[in-house]
Amino acid sequence: MLNEFQQSLKLLNRMTSCSVVLEAPVRRVAIFGGTHGNELSGVFLVKHWQKNGAEIQRSGLQVTPFITNPRAVKKCTRYIDCDLNRVFDPDNLGKVMEDIPYEVRKAQEINNLFGPKGVEVGPQPQGVLRADILDKMRKIIKHGLDFVRIFNEGEEFPPCTIEVYRIIEKVDYPRNKNDEIIAIIHPCLQDQDWQPLNKGDPIFLTCDGETIAYEGDSTVYPTFVNEAAYYEKKEAFVKTVKVKLTAKGLRSSSS
Numbered sequence: 347m348l349n350e351f352q353q354s355l356k357l358l359n360r361m362t363s364c365s366v367v368l369e370a371p372v373r374r375v376a377i378f379g380g381t382h383g384n385e386l387s388g389v390f391l392v393k394h395w396q397k398n399g400a401e402i403q404r405s406g407l408q409v410t411p412f413i414t415n416p417r418a419v420k421k422c423t424r425y426i427d428c429d430l431n432r433v434f435d436p437d438n439l440g441k442v443m444e445d446i447p448y449e450v451r452k453a454q455e456i457n458n459l460f461g462p463k464g465v466e467v468g469p470q471p472q473g474v475l476r477a478d479i480l481d482k483m484r485k486i487i488k489h490g491l492d493f494v495r496i497f498n499e500g501e502e503f504p505p506c507t508i509e510v511y512r513i514i515e516k517v518d519y520p521r522n523k524n525d526e527i528i529a530i531i532h533p534c535l536q537d538q539d540w541q542p543l544n545k546g547d548p549i550f551l552t553c554d555g556e557t558i559a560y561e562g563d564s565t566v567y568p569t570f571v572n573e574a575a576y577y578e579k580k581e582a583f584v585k586t587v588k589v590k591l592t593a594k595g596l597r598s599s600s601s
Contacts, residue, residue, distance in 0.1 A: 366595035371498040376460045383418025384472040404495040502597040511586035531572040539569045
């Protein structure tokens with residue numbers, strides 16, 4: 347998670363002309379691992395960088411690797427009391443009650459130390475380490491830090507347009523009157539995150555072999571398909587649509 351770097355990324359939400367935006371240089375970056383204690387790639391890398399941080403240091407930057415949810419990391423579980431990734435909101439950050447959930451207290455501590463949370467890298471399998479995911483995460487962090495360094499040095503970044511996916515709906519599994527799941531993700535949808543889903547395409551399969559098809563009229567792009575952590579949230583997948591965002595040119599105000 348590249349804290350404060352989020353200010354630069356927020357520029358992508360501004361539909362603009364070709365003028366240049368001046369932003370203050372970024373001097374502090376926090377890299378968080380273990381927001382969910384069973385997502386081990388970030389934990390593995392942060393612990394490595396805490397011992398040997400040469401790889402993440404950049405001139406003009408203070409880079410701090412930080413284990414976000416140590417109790418959940420120790421137990422290799424997603425969280426202890428509640429999802430840490432969902433409590434960085436004003437209500438939870440402002441709570442002063444004595445009997446406060448562990449993750450809410452951690453969110454308050456993190457907010458006081460580093461400020462609002464920023465960019466998130468994911469998803470990944472839970473409770474295991476995979477070399478390919480580690481490599482991708484490492485490259486993303488490297489490029490992010492390189493971007494901040496070059497930005498701070500006065501490099502002007504030209505206007506750009508990127509294609510992103512915006513969540514429009516969360517889809518639950520089919521359930522019976524007892525709220526029990528009665529159909530699973532169809533093999534044709536499994537592992538097809540970010541791929542187009544059209545009307546009539548299969549999405550669920552019952553134990554009796556009945557296929558349940560997508561009935562929407564427009565093409566969507568499902569993601570978080572059959573995500574283990576989202577069973578408790580009653581989400582089989584989320585539907586997204588493609589959106590193009592345009593950013594102004596960007597330059598450090600100190601240059």
